[in-house]
Structure formats: structure tokens, C-alpha cells
Amino acid sequence: MNELFRNYEGEPLYIQLYMYYRDQIINGTLKYGDKLPSIRKCCSEFNISKMTVESAYMQLTAEGYVYAKSQSGYYVSQISDLPKNANVNRVSEEYEEISKPEFDLSGSSADPDCFDFKLWQKYIKNALRCEDRLISYGEYQGEYDLRKALSDYAGSQRGVVCRPSQIVIGASVQNLIYLLCSLEKKRSSVIFSGSPFRQGMAVFNDYGYKIFKNRGEYDGIADVNFIYTSPSRYKNNGIMSITDRINMLNFAREHNSIVIEDDIDSEFCYISRPVSSLQGLDGGENVAYIGTMSRLLLPSIRISFMVLPQKLADEYRLRGNLYNQTASKTEQIALARYITDGKLVAQIKKARKVFENKTKILKNMIESEFNPQSIEVSDSGFIVSFRIKTNKSPENIKALLLQNGIAVKRVSQSEQKEVEIFVSSAGVSENDIYKSINLMKNTIYCT
């Protein structure tokens, strides 16, 4: 190897030569108008082939560093000064650790025992065989077979009234809210009714909406474009009552607002049967219904869907092709068949049983270990909250627990020397419940 090219080791020879001249031009050693050595001279000087030199010169010319004068040779172009800190050295990589709690009681992951991976893998493998579909971009709106399957599912299981043409698929609920905002040109206010959804708020905030948090009182807020609500996580994580539902729908109708119904966890409400959707109650005119597979299947499956009211679906038809589909086509194809084969309904049925059982165990275990001041299970059936006496602050408790490998959903001060702890049974296996609650007790009382 030529000594001059030492910096460019590992690259093909012509690229080494190209870089050698390029860097001389960038650092000013070669200036505007300077002539490069002729191809023949360059060959003999560096002892390389004519083709190698020609390739390097062609590259320099294509990028505009030099230009060719016919019958004369290659000359350095007039290029303005490079930015001062232009820097082609590689930055060294830092190490980033990904820490995962041993016991996840925060509800942000799924229980591996509850989901049939083998079955889902089978559907993905089948989807991967649809090569004719996978070679192209998908439909902007989402694959038709999946929209058809979802409209049937949402209709029969959640009482949602819709056509496949009203459904838009997206990789996340947040992504769908971006899309919804782009269809609605008014940008005044949005009300978050019930538990606030941070990532939803971020979108409205980015779009410049005024955000109001409230618990069912709408008076005095002008120009409400959207009301965001999760009926299964309404007041204190309870289900929204029919009175609240009807009041909200009537308000939306009178004020020409859109209710965004985030239907998360409705399928798992612990009462005998999930309450039907607001969208169905309304007839679909003022409600945008949003469902997600994150909880129903796996958090790592990035597929959510939105049912648009007809007037917004018409608007979507006009300009939806400006918005890329974000969900994986392979996963869309797999999910469509999974739903059509009845596997989604079966999976939910199974999961409900597992969650019910785990929540019961979690509650019993907390009662026996902590003997708490009070204990409550949310309507959605995942979350157990309990109040205990302690001198420690909520922040301190949360940090101590994390240090010991336990992630909880929330710790808050309820009264002086009393905190309320929220834990979820969703992401923890039955076995780990015993271990984690025991460890939690020792951490809070013995450290």
C-alpha cells in the first residue's frame, strides 16, 4: 500500500486515491485552478493501474471537486470555503446500557405466559410468504383485508358501527392522532377527560392546541375541537357511566366537537362483559374510535387503528395519500388472518382469565404482606392501588424499589406519612408476584 494513502486503509484502491485528492482540495493544499497530475503520470507515480486512476478522477468530477478540460486534463473547481468545523473523522461510539427491571409491575410490558408466541410466529411466517404483496408499498390507509377484519372485530366485540373505508391503520395511537389533527383544520382547544395520555397531549401541544384536563365538566371552555377520553379508565380508573357518556356525546354534538375514544383496556374490564363503545352509542357521527394491539397482543406489535366519523373519512379520502402508512405490512397481513381465524377473540378470552387470576393473587399477596390502610382494584382489572403508612417520600420509595429491580406504576402521597402505591398485574408472571411483593415489603420497611 502506498504510504500516502495510509489514512484511507481498508477502502478500495480507487477510493483511497479519490480521498487523497479530495482531502487535499478540502484542506486547501490543492487550490482553484490547480491541475491534477495526468492519468499516465499518476499511474506511474503511485504504481497503480490506469483504470484505478480513471475511476478516482471520475468520482472527483462527479462530485464537483474537479472539472475536465478536453485535451488538457483535470483542474480543481472553484468551491467556496468549507464550514470551519467540517470534520470527516469518525466519532467514537459510547456505550449505552439498557436496564430492565427484574419485576415489572408498571404495566408497560406483557406477560410471556399469556401470549401464544408460537401461534403468532406461524402467522408472521405465512405473511412473509406473500412476496407479491411485500414488494410494494402498502395502502396509505392500511391493508384492506386488515381494515375489513378490524371493522368486523370492532363491530361484534366493541359495538363499533363502521365500514372498512372509515378505518385508518397506524403504527401507534400517537401516530393516528397526528393524522386526525391534520384532517381537522381548527386549532383551538382539546379537553382530556379522565386519565391524561401524555403522548397524546404532546401531539396537541405540538400543533398549538390549548389543553384542558377535566373530569366531565365542560362549561366555560370555548371552541372545543376534540375531547379525548378512555372510557375504561375514566374517573379514578373506573368505567365511564352511561350518564357521563351521554352528556359527553351531547356536548360534542352541540359544539361540533369530535370525541376521541381511546378504547384501551376495555376488552379487559373485570365486570362480566366489556361495555360497548361510545362510538356505537353515538352512531359514529362525532366519535373517532381508536383501538390498539399493544395490550391485546404484544406491546412490540405496532398496530393501532382509528375509525373516522364519515365526514372526516371523506376528508381523508381527499388527502390521505399525503400521509405514509407506518405499520409493518408483514404484521398487517399476519394480523388480518389472525383476526379472521378467530384467534384474537380467543387470545383476549384467555388473557382475561389469566389477568383476573393474577390480579386476585396480587391483591391477596398485598393484603397479607402489607396489611394496607385500604386496597382497591381498578375497573380495568389490571391495577391494584393500596395505601400504607410510612415516613418515606413517594420519590424515595420509587427510587428504592427501582434499585432493587422493581418497577411500579405510580407512588403518590395520600396523607401525611401515608403513600398510595399503584401496581399492575399485566407484565408480571404469577410466580413473580409472590417474589416481588415480598421484596417490595422488605425494601420499603427494612432499608
Next chain:
Amino acid sequence: MNELFRNYEGEPLYIQLYMYYRDQIINGTLKYGDKLPSIRKCCSEFNISKMTVESAYMQLTAEGYVYAKSQSGYYVSQISDLPKNANVNRVSEEYEEISKPEFDLSGSSADPDCFDFKLWQKYIKNALRCEDRLISYGEYQGEYDLRKALSDYAGSQRGVVCRPSQIVIGASVQNLIYLLCSLEKKRSSVIFSGSPFRQGMAVFNDYGYKIFKNRGEYDGIADVNFIYTSPSRYKNNGIMSITDRINMLNFAREHNSIVIEDDIDSEFCYISRPVSSLQGLDGGENVAYIGTMSRLLLPSIRISFMVLPQKLADEYRLRGNLYNQTASKTEQIALARYITDGKLVAQIKKARKVFENKTKILKNMIESEFNPQSIEVSDSGFIVSFRIKTNKSPENIKALLLQNGIAVKRVSQSEQKEVEIFVSSAGVSENDIYKSINLMKNTIYCT
């Protein structure tokens, strides 16, 4: 089955009973304060079990339609009027046809012969085995192993200077632009330099930016927050010259703007070696670099990535957890290994050869069939444009071609009685090139 429940056929018995009373409350047959029959009476009246009635009453209570008075029974709640068009009937499904052209010369799909499906399937299958990773939500920023692999890839192949911590993964380029806008609080203007990208413009438009389209002149535009450019599709689909590159970077530096470098198709530029990125030339301070797998692998693989300048990466650290990851975790895991194993570089090398060959055939075929006024191949190597004499309008030609199963990229009027047709070799197999150009000739001249 009880005659009264005929409307609710197919549902479990307790749900039929629940619906029977619910609908009576909704339609006003049962009014506020009315008492439901006692459980015993209901059992005997409908000849059903006590448990069934209790389940139905529990559901009605949970949803707020009725309330229980102890020692007395169940009474209808006070619920406001339902919205007038409340409608729980199912909407009938319409049929939607998905039409796909037989010959896709528009460049919006991939060539099945060019991509090794079997190999990709192997990587997906392996990723599906990582159950411990798939049960949880992914990192907001994207999986670390993929960010590491992409920073190595972009560094060695595209001269991008970055750390994994500066990389953000997303399902689409558009999705990443949303994120970028949310990190930049100024909302004045954006310049689209070179070929405009419609879906990118849609985002800036939604955020209220003023959009300027230009070809390299920035004078007179105040407060430029972003300059959007694709260096491999610059003027007339040619590569951006080093002078234009440096001018743009200097402008960005002086005006504190961010250059968004959309690096699409750079890997396929037909000259000997792809031109290095603007980001590397700049040292990464004022450039957000965006790459996508849609063209490198398959359009249906929804993974793109963005390299943030350090100052925006710091901003992202503070609030990135407000933005959901949209890319499939399975596909992220698979892609990380695919890149680390050197398969991406090998695939690109193979694809370059295939594209080069197909573009040559496409050009030769057009020359022999049309004998055009002029013919040109774009620097990015996919697109052949040619001008022919005809009395037909561009719109008419495009429609006629579509009717005959041919999608082209663009048809425009070049002079009177002369149109320019743009076709891409990306999505069409070698065999289909012959058939489609022949059919194209017959369609234009013989219909």
C-alpha cells in the same frame, strides 16, 4: 329462546337479557325511577337461571343504566337524552377493489428478483424467537442494537459522523419529520431544495410553516428553520455538486438553519461510488440526516432512521419519551442482525448491478421502439426520461397507459406536440421491460 330476545340472537343469554333492558331504557319504555322486576320474578318470567339474571343486572349497573337500592331492588337511572341519531345497527360493508398495474414503471414498488426473500425471512424468524424482548415496548428512540448497526453502516458507507445516541428510528421518513419539527420550536419557513417531497411538505404545512420551493437560491427568505434536500435527486434528478453542497451548508450555518438531508437513492447513484453525505461534510452540526430501508430492502419494511445534530439530540433526550416508537420491534431486531452480518451491504451491491443492467435494457428498448427526440438516465440510475412527438396530452397518455396496465412515473408536456415520459426500472423485472415498452408503444400510437 325467548321471543322477546329475538333481536339479540347469537349472544350469551345474560347478554340478551342485558340488551333487552338496555334498549328499553334507551328508547324510553323504561323511565327514570322505574323499577326492574326482582331477580326472582325475572327468573320465572323468562324461565332462566338466577345467575343469568344477576349477571345481566350487574352489567346494567356497571354501565350506569340502573342503580341498586339495598333491600329494595334495581331502578332505572336518570340519564339525559341520547343523541337523536344514536344507532346501534351495523353498517353494511361495501366492497373496495384494490387495483394494481400489471407493469409498474412508476418506481413505487421493488423488483422481486432483486431481493432475497428467503434470507430476510430467516432473520425475521430469528427475531421472533427473542420472546424476552418482544413482550415489552421497545425503546422510544429505537432498539439500541439497530442504532449501533445503523451508525456503523452510515459511517462506513455514507460518511455520516454520528453516535448511536444521535440516531432515532421511525416507521417512515414522514414520521421522523414530525419528530424533528417537535424538537424545533421555531415555526417560520422551510425551503424544499431540489425535487419536492410531497409527504414531507404535508407535515410542515400541518405545523404552519411557510414552504418555499427553490433550486439553490436562498436570498430574501427570512427565518429559514429547515432546508430539505435529497442530494442524489437534486436539479433535474442529478447529483448535487460540491459547490452547491458547500453553499447550502454555509447558508445553514450563517442562518442557524437545519439542513434535512433525505439520502434516498444515494446508494444507487450510477457513478462508480456513492457521493458521501452532506452530514459528513458538515461534521454533523447543522444537518439532520435521514435514511430509509424502503428502497434498500423492501418498500413494505417500515424502518427509517434520522441522525440528529448534537444540539437536537440533547433536546430529544429531554422529551423524546413523549413520542412513541412506530417501527416494528421484530423488524428492528431482524434488521440489526442483517446489517451486522454484512447482508445489507451485500444486498445493495447486488441491487446496484441488477438496476444498472435493467436501466441499460430499459434505455435500449425505448430507443429501439420509440426512436425518441432525446433520452436521458438520471444520476440515481433508476429513471429514464425520453421525449416523443405526439398529439395526445400528457393526461390522456397517462390514463391510456393505466387502462392498459402500465403505471409510469410522470408524463409532462415538453414542447407543442411533444411529451416527456419518465419511467423507472426499480419495480419491473427484466422480462417485463420488453413487454411493457412494446405495449406502451402500441398504446400511445395505436389507440
